[in-house]
Amino acid sequence: MSIQKVTDKKDFVKILEDNGYDKVATFLTYPNGENDSLKPKKRAFLPQEYIDSDDFFSDINISNGFMFVGLNSAERTSDDEDEMINSDKYQTMHDVSKKSHDMSIYQSIQNTEAYGSFAMDIMNKFVQTTVNDSWINKICEELEKSPKEYVDNVMQISTLSPFDPYELFRFANDKTDRAKEYMSAKSNFDELTSKINELKKQGVDSEALKDERKPYASVMKKYDKEVTLPKLIDRFISIDAKVFVGIIKLLNPKCLICFGDKSYKLASSIVDHFDLNVAVEQVLHYSYTGSKDIEDITEYKRNQVKNIIDKY
Missing domain, CATH: 3.40.470 (Uracil-DNA Glycosylase, subunit E)
Structure with a gap:
């Protein structure tokens, strides 16, 4: 057919x-x-x-x-x-x-x-x-x-x-530990980014906050490489x-x-x-x-x- x-x-x-x-x-x-x-x-x-x-x-x-x-x-x-x-x-x-x-x-x-x-x-x-x-x-x-x-x-x-x-659509009890770690890192990353942007508007140096943000960015990048991208590729090819x-x-x-x-x-x-x-x-x-x-x-x-x- x-x-x-x-x-x-x-x-x-x-x-x-x-x-x-x-x-x-x-x-x-x-x-x-x-x-x-x-x-x-x-x-x-x-x-x-x-x-x-x-x-x-x-x-x-x-x-x-x-x-x-x-x-x-x-x-x-x-x-x-x-x-x-x-x-x-x-x-x-x-x-x-x-x-x-x-x-x-x-x-x-x-x-x-x-x-x-x-x-x-x-x-x-x-x-x-x-x-x-x-x-x-x-x-x-x-x-x-x-x-x-x-x-x-x-x-x-x-x-x-x-x-x-x-795993945003999952109930809290169903989320994997890695997804919880990612979302925690993202929350901290977003909060620091907001503070950095505010300091930028004021013309104030924000290098310390940028350094504080780096570990959270690393967690997110690692998750995307090992979890998000493989899932995305499989989803795209199969569906x-x-x-x-x-x-x-x-x-x-x-x-x-x-x-x-x-x-x-x-x-x-x-x-x-x-x-x-x-x-x-x-x-x-x-x-x-x-x-x-x-x-x-x-x-x-x-x-x-x-x-x-x-x-x-």
Whole structure:
């Protein structure tokens, strides 16, 4: 049995929702993008009534040949009590938290062929995990060495457990001693970092505190090397890569547009390993706010997307 491309929007959405992808994937449609009555960051949210409407199916686009790719879908908690926050479906890349830059995506794709495109992160259900460049390189290296497998189904991920190497989701009595040691070191590290930053603002020397912080950093680094990274590699090869391949086969895009170099490296590695017939392109991550070398970062990001659309 092989995965067949789905061309009907409602069939595609049904497969996503039946298999749990509505919690980790999305469509780049922003119905409140020009709603001046909302604060800018609030405009990213997809209200449930919109998701249930004909407008949603009119706006989403699974035939333009493009799929946008982020790095990791984080498990988030929010104290936002806004009444409009009434759904957890398709909220990836529609975050409304204070630190969100998701409306930058809207600014890059509005009134282009890319509007309404399907999008998902290449890693899913992460718990407070930062993925650095050396880890990305190691994952790609290990994927290349792993046996090639044929993905013939869209994986069911509704019951997929969060990737939790620090055991944050475990009860205290279930945590390993090493995880407890890590979290204790992290707590001390974060506390000292906060003090160091405060002294820096005051122009006061903080070398003593930096020296005090070093042992905690060593504990964290050792744990990540011996525990987190091996678990991450195993998770990516056994689950995330196959999840990604299944969705690519279902959508059958002509081009993956990756936000940032990390998702680009991983997507390229998967495409090569599984012999997928799809191009991979990279644009600046939507959280990137610019540098002195770029006069208008919004226009720069928009032009990157438009150039890829024109290319394909």
